[in-house]
Amino acid sequence: MNESVKPIAKAQKKERTGWHSWRWLLARRTAQIGLLFIFLTGPWLGWRIVQGNFASSEWFATVNLSDPYIMLQSLLAGHMLSTSALTGAGLIILFYLLVGGRSYCSWLCPVNIVTDAALWLRDRLGIKRDRAFNKQTRLVILIASLLASVTTSVIAWEIINPVTLLQRGLIFGMGMGWTVILGIFLFDLLITRHGWCGYLCPVGAFYGIIGRFSRLRIKAVHRDACEQCGACLRKCPEPHVIGPALRGNDNSFVVSGDCINCGACIDHCPNDVFELHFRPLAWPTADHSMTEKTPR
């Protein structure tokens, strides 16, 4: 696009290539598409593994799982949810407390496939334009959606939520919903790198809050081996989360709730610095601004 801006000599930068650099990406895609397929076995094949969609689903005709963000909006809108929905939302919160809040984004969310495709094409076409927003914008949208749920008695974000729109559309019929998804694709492609997921999506922001307290995290286990080649930072969708893990004094875990546990850093680090680990239950956090729970 902008030809005056020359790409910095990328060829000299180290990063792993070959199929080893695809392992986590492949695993994520398999999970994302596999889960969609499991949902689709209902309408396509008549199997009764799971009914419904991400908003609320019933597994094996017994267990309900529900999206806690939508359930929270419903509660705020003044509806007393049934116990099965509340339990379902509780199970999801517990699950993400275990596996990392925004694992939702990278391992399940179908919009992630769209935005990753936009990112791939953006890099392929050499599009440099990148209108940055404040990282907290999504948090602002999250709070606004909760407030609007209170003031209007409507589950506010579901009026437009592209995440459920895409997933529901794939399972129940898309209609004109593809225009919203195309909009996100073009936004990520032409205007802002990682624009939707990185700055705007309140669903990610919600799971990010769970993520601040969750256990399964990226750890810079072999950070002594780091040559500062920057491969992880170039590939990471939320690069600000890596620094504290590589250089922080307190520990070598990625502590920020913004980390989506996608494993791009593991995939691309030429020195195998990163691994996925369970973090201990109690520990001094390196990120005081995020988890101001215990008084110093």
Place this chain on the structure above:
Amino acid sequence: MAENKQPPTMQISEKRRELLKTSVRAAGALGITWLALDTAAESAAGAEPQALRPPGALDESSFLSACVRCGLCVRACPYDILSLATLDGPAELGTPYFVAREDPCRMCKNIPCAKACPTGALDSGMTEIKEADMGVAVLVGHETCLNYKGLNCSICFRVCPVRGEAITLQPHTIDGKQRIIPTVHSDACTGCGTCEKHCVIKEAAIRVLPRPLGLGEAGRNPSGRTG
């Protein structure tokens, strides 16, 4: 907020000023986003409902606070009549509805759709399908209905699952001629849409409408004379 009153003197450190700036900016962004979402949600809730909801649905405004648009009712329907609205659909995005003319509610005795609802947007405790209130049938085509023309079509009366209660045939004199007119009794009509589905003419003369659209209500017109 106390910092707000202070004049921008040197006492306020650079850091503090920065904090103030970002918080004002965040508050502004929050206000705008809230307003936008509020307006959108308000217009969604305020719109006259056009689509027919599954049996046991809460009234429209409560429904939008309760329905999470998961589609479990859609899957539970053994006749597959329900759809989730798309962006260009007749109901709010993702909410369930059915189109009577295409596929009416068969009024299953065990009401599987309502039972499947995980949130209570559909009343899973409903036991009697005849108490359902999906809408109300209205004979809208007085110029097209065959009974008005003097034929004894009466198909709507004969297919009605709440037979003899929701629709009865009443003798009327129209233009000086004796006619037998299908007449809907709104207290017994469940809005299942079977009459609309089976109306024999090209565009149905009898239609099921959401109750607020289909019925009048006695009392003084609030937008009329105030005297």
